[in-house]
Structure formats: structure tokens, C-alpha cells
Amino acid sequence: MRILLVGAGGVGSAVVPIAARRDFFEHIVVADSQQSRAARAVAGVDDPRFSAITLDASDRAQVEAALREHRCDVLFNAVDPRFTMPLFEAALAAGAHYLDMAMSLSRPHPSEPYRMPGVKLGDRQFALDGAWREADRLALVGMGVEPGLADVFARYAADHLFSSIEEIGVRDGSNLVVDGYDFAPTFSIWTTIEECLNPPVVWEDGRWHTTEPFSEPEVFDFPAGIGPVECVNVEHEEVLLVPRWIPARRVTFKYGLGEEFIGVLKTLRKLGLDSAEKVRVGGAEVAPRDLVAARLPDPATLGERMHGKTCAGTWVKGLGKDGVPREVYLYHVVDNDWSMREYGSQAVVWQTAVHPVVALELVARGVWKGAGVLGPEAFDAVPFLDLLHEYGSPWEMREERQAAA
Amino acid sequence: MRILLVGAGGVGSAVVPIAARRDFFEHIVVADSQQSRAARAVAGVDDPRFSAITLDASDRAQVEAALREHRCDVLFNAVDPRFTMPLFEAALAAGAHYLDMAMSLSRPHPSEPYRMPGVKLGDRQFALDGAWREADRLALVGMGVEPGLADVFARYAADHLFSSIEEIGVRDGSNLVVDGYDFAPTFSIWTTIEECLNPPVVWEDGRWHTTEPFSEPEVFDFPAGIGPVECVNVEHEEVLLVPRWIPARRVTFKYGLGEEFIGVLKTLRKLGLDSAEKVRVGGAEVAPRDLVAARLPDPATLGERMHGKTCAGTWVKGLGKDGVPREVYLYHVVDNDWSMREYGSQAVVWQTAVHPVVALELVARGVWKGAGVLGPEAFDAVPFLDLLHEYGSPWEMREERQAAA
Structure with a gap:
């Protein structure tokens, strides 16, 4: 290859x-x-x-x-x-x-942006599915960590843990801190603004709908010592990908932004500083979002100053194979000290980078194959999760409290 | 004239x-x-x-x-x-x-910006006091509403209400709202950022010192139905002007920004978007603060959408003429509906504009005269306050609860 x-x-x-x-x-x-x-x-x-x-x-x-x-x-x-x-x-x-690892961008619904989707994430790519099939070529879309591993987890849960699924909720959180900065996002601010300020999308009862940004706040208790983090709905590919292959009544993505980051994003929106459209300022033309990004340190360069762990995972609730209510959280944690020491990459970036390499290895070896525009959940999850162990970065599962019957 | x-x-x-x-x-x-x-x-x-x-x-x-x-x-x-x-x-x-109505800008202390002043507001103007005296010309500085009327109030209190003054605190607040905007400051955002994010200055025990921005938050109860508003220390000319002419142990300026505005300003600072220095973004050069201003509506154009009142005033605490502890708030309120109807100007802008006109009338009539660089408190307050009545915009005084003896 x-x-x-x-x-x-x-x-x-x-x-x-x-x-x-x-x-x-x-x-x-x-x-x-x-x-x-x-x-x-x-x-x-x-x-x-x-x-x-x-x-x-x-x-x-x-x-x-x-x-x-x-x-x-x-x-x-x-x-x-x-x-x-x-x-x-x-x-x-x-x-x-x-x-x-990120799909074609969405465009909000022109009149009801916080009620229904307009052009959805990935729509422009799925529109070409026929051409990819005809060419007998594979377009493996959304194959980072989230989307990516999160979708693999959903597929694993559907195949091996549940007989029916009520809800699939991707939950992402960290306890990463960056020394020496008042405020230093650990991931691209351009992308974070895009996914957090666009209307979040939710799959429910057979259709997609959108909400106001930062909707349905919940405190999710992350494993590996990270602990409780405030999470809110954001626009993310998993919500568009998972329902195409896995039956579930509800699919959500909630990002553990924490209160401070949510406050910053709300303020950027309030002041119109989230916009990616150029505006005229004096003699110059500049997109406010590009200026915001230019003022912040490059997240990829912050690894040496970062401490803590980041966790990506998929929480699934439904009936187990035995028909008994079950709730699990399948997850993957990267410790920044480990990723810096082993690979010289900060945790968030490393966690995004490892999964597409695993996927390409499966494609190269003929384990994952197909034609058309396919998400990670279109393939068998087991070889992926096994190979991840071989990459030295194992996934884990937490059995949650039993849901009320 | x-x-x-x-x-x-x-x-x-x-x-x-x-x-x-x-x-x-x-x-x-x-x-x-x-x-x-x-x-x-x-x-x-x-x-x-x-x-x-x-x-x-x-x-x-x-x-x-x-x-x-x-x-x-x-x-x-x-x-x-x-x-x-x-x-x-x-x-x-x-x-x-x-x-x-606003004096030459400050420059923070190079090593201890939140402990002591560097170049103070007006320093560059006061440095030329001798030249103005020699030319026998008057430079009346800080003669808007705040600074301006607030300083006149301080002078009035010192001359007519108190035998000794413990503290003079300018307090500014409003209940103005702007219909149709998520966020629309009623005064120049450029100036608001300048005065709020520079280290606030405080006069205490014979010297000026500075603090962290937004220090000493207090809830001040404004008159005329405005009610309680969260106020914080900001850098303002009164603190530099009043002590030059009026003996007081302490002089402060607190701005009733309210929680939301304080949050916005803190975020702008956190992201480096308060800076007035140009930065490079792609091929363009732009000062973040200019971009912020360009994204917000022009406050002068918002009068028709504004409702509520704005209050400027000076709170004074000390011993009354009879030696008994006394506390008063001298203030001036403008109702936006009134200023729009009478003058077609929104309240904050109108309130800033009226006082220099009153002062110029006093200078033209020879009531206020002098040579050199002088603040409003260098002149007799009574003719000013009387003339303000004639302009249809009276001032008022609230006797506060007696201070603990």
C-alpha cells in the first residue's frame, strides 16, 4: 500500500x-x-x-x-x-x-436551524456513494477517534453486547491542563468552534433533528481518574454515521468541554467572533475565527506543557444479549505523559492519529474491505479492537449501574 | 466664543x-x-x-x-x-x-502592573501644565460626565457637605437594554476595553496603586429604579484628578458593568482579543480590538432600540459639617426615552455630551476661569450644578444610611 x-x-x-x-x-x-x-x-x-x-x-x-x-x-x-x-x-x-477523520461540512437549515438539519455533515460525500461503488473503491469516512473508534465501539456493542439498543451516546472528556497559559485549547480551535457552535444534531426515533448549541448539559463521570466533566450536545459525525448501520432509538454526541470552555465559546458567538466569513476592519479583511485561532498557541506544540489524560468513548444503553437492561461505556484513554514519551505527540493529537493507521492496516491486509462511502461501523469491530492492543494502546469497558427495568 | x-x-x-x-x-x-x-x-x-x-x-x-x-x-x-x-x-x-472628556492614555508599570502605576492617565498632559500656564490658556481636562460631572460632585461634597472625607467613590450603573441584539454595548467598546482591562487605579493614603482588573466587586444600589448592579474597579480619570484638588483618604471608580459584560471582557482578555496592537492573520494585519468593535453595532445608532436609564454619580463618606458621620450619593440620571425624544440622542452619549457644553458656557461667561491643566474639581461646583438645572437635566442627592461611628 x-x-x-x-x-x-x-x-x-x-x-x-x-x-x-x-x-x-x-x-x-x-x-x-x-x-x-x-x-x-x-x-x-x-x-x-x-x-x-x-x-x-x-x-x-x-x-x-x-x-x-x-x-x-x-x-x-x-x-x-x-x-x-x-x-x-x-x-x-x-x-x-x-x-x-472529519466529514464534509454542514450548512444550517435556512429557516429552522435549531429544529431541523439543513445540509448535514457528510451529505456531500454520501451523495457520491454510487460513484465510489461503481469505481470499486473504498471511501472510509469519519475514521479518527471521534468519529472513528467511537463508531467501532458502537458496532462492537451492537454485535456482541446488546440484543436491542435504546441509546448510543459518544462522550468525550479530559483532565488535561496546559502550564503557562490562561487559556490554551488542546485541539484545533477552528474545528472546535465549528463543531460546538453549529446546531448540534441528534438522532431520535428514526430521524435527525437539531437543537440550540450546548443543549442537554450533563455531568458524565469519566474513568481513569478523570472524573466528572460537564458535557453538552455538539454537532459530530457519529450521530450521522451510526444510525446508517446500527439500529438505535437515539444517538447523541456530547463533548466534555467543561464550564470555562463553554463560556468562552458562548462569548465568541455572542460577539460574532466565531464567524469564518471575512469582515472588513479598517483596510484589512479577516475572518474573526481565523484571528481567534491566530491569537492562541498551536495545540500541537503544547505537548511538553500538558498534563493529564484524555478519554474518548461510547456509552450504550439497552437490553443485553440476555434481554436484561444493560449500560456500558466502551472507552480509550491516552495519558499525555505516555504519548509524549513514547511518540513525542500530545495526547489528543496522538489519540486522533492512531486509529486511522490501525484502519489502514486492516484495509492493507484485506481484513476490512468494501466499496462505496462507508463509516467505521460498516466493518467488523473485533479485528480493529484487537489490533489496537498490538499498537500498545488498549481500549477498555466499564459496566455501568443497571438501568431501571 | x-x-x-x-x-x-x-x-x-x-x-x-x-x-x-x-x-x-x-x-x-x-x-x-x-x-x-x-x-x-x-x-x-x-x-x-x-x-x-x-x-x-x-x-x-x-x-x-x-x-x-x-x-x-x-x-x-x-x-x-x-x-x-x-x-x-x-x-x-x-x-x-x-x-x-478622556485624558492621555496610561501605560502599565513594566514589572509590577497590578501593584503600581506606570505612566498614569493624564500624566502626559499634566507634564505640560507649565506651558499652559505660561500661555495663559486653560486646558480643562476630564470634563464629560465621568470624569467631569463626577468630579464636580466631589468638589461640591468637599465644599458644602463634609468637614473631612474618608472615601470618594464614583459609581456608574444603568438598567439599559437594547432590543434585538444578543450583546450590544451602549458605549464605545474600544474605550470600555481600554478602561476595564487596564490595571484599575486606586488612590489610598496619599499615593496611587493599581490592582488586578475587576477587583473589589461590590453590588451598588442605584437610584431611580435602576437597583442593584455588580460594580468593579476600573481605570478612570477621576481617581487621578480628584486627589490633586480634594483631600480624601481613598478615591475609587467602580463601573457597574454587570456580570455578563464582566464575563465578556474577561474572555476577551483570556483570548488576547483585547489587544490594540496589530497582529498578522493570513495576509492581513488587524488589531483584535478593532475587529471586536467592527463586529458590534455602533452604540450611537442604538438609541431607538434602547430602553432604561443610566446613572452617573459620586458616593462620598466622611464626617459632615457637624462632625457627624455622613454618607451621600450625588447623582445624575438620564432616561433614554427622554433623551431620544428631546434630543434624538441615546442616554449614555447624551449624558456624556451635556456636561462639557455646560462647562464651556461657564468658561465663555467668565464664571469658570484659570490657566494651566485643570480638572473640573478645580472650579466652584455650585454654578455648574445650578446651570445643569437650566439645561433641563437636574442632579440629585441621596442621603445614605449613617455609617457606623
């Missing part, structure tokens, strides 16, 4: 040392709009299977040419979701497989 | 209809960097005593030339405090008197 990895930001750079320990691929071409970033990512490992090129991810023709020139079988998209569509289309046109 | 009014923003424009009802001056030239703004302000009154010109307030030579060309006796500075020094220097050079 020859892979074109597009994006040498936090996650893309973290992919390199993870993949370098595996032997399932022949070559990975690391591409970035900044040659220096791609070169730095490759220089981090002493491995001739990696090379670096410059590439503009927004230029479909250029991406297609790179896929052909480097004879890549797979395009691995590790840039922000603004570039999903050109990359997705370039892979299809070049006859390559495709993997991403 | 011929006046060059520099700035046809909210306050400058509100000055025009107030002055138009008075006969103490011969002519007012309204100057603004945008010809259309100056022309619009003048067009609002049908009075040949007003004319409009274009002027760059940052260009000292241009301002000086305008003073001479239009034979103005007084420069009335109604632009934001970034332009205070060029205007102040231009007036001195042209042999004109000068009035402003």
Missing part, C-alpha cells in the same frame, strides 16, 4: 511515528502546503518509507496529479474539513481509496 | 443639538475625519452657527491650522483618547483653550 498523507499539522505529523513502527505499507508521501512542515514530520523518523512534498489541498487537480505521480493507492486526509471535498473528489478521480 | 469640536461620533454629534439651544457661543466648527459624519451632525440642527469640516485628529499641524483658519478660541476634543495628545498639543500651539 502506498499512501498520500495530506496534512502535516498536529494529527498528520503524529501519524508518521505511529506508522513507522508498522510494516503494512510500502510508502507514505507526506504532503503539506508548507514544505517545511512536511519535511519536519518526515525528518522525525529515520525511515526511507516516508517522503515529503508540497501540496495545496484545495486544488483538486494538483492532488489528483500527486496521487498518480506517486502511485498512491490511498489518500489519507489529515487536514481540516474545509478541504474534505476537493480531497475526496481527487481520490475518486484518481482511482485511489480514501480515508478521512 | 468660537469652538472647534473635533469628532462627530456619538458624543460629538450629541453636542450639536444641546449647544444649539444655548447662546453663549458665536460659532461651532464640527470636524471629523469623515466629512459626511460632520455634515450629518450639523444638518441635524437648522442653525447657521454650526459648520462642518474634514479633519484628521491625529495630524497636529492640520488641527492647528484649522484652529487658526476658523479663529477658534477653544478646541473641544470629542474623539477617542488615542488622539488626546495631538489635539492637546495643537490647541496649545495655536493659543486656544482646550477641553476633553
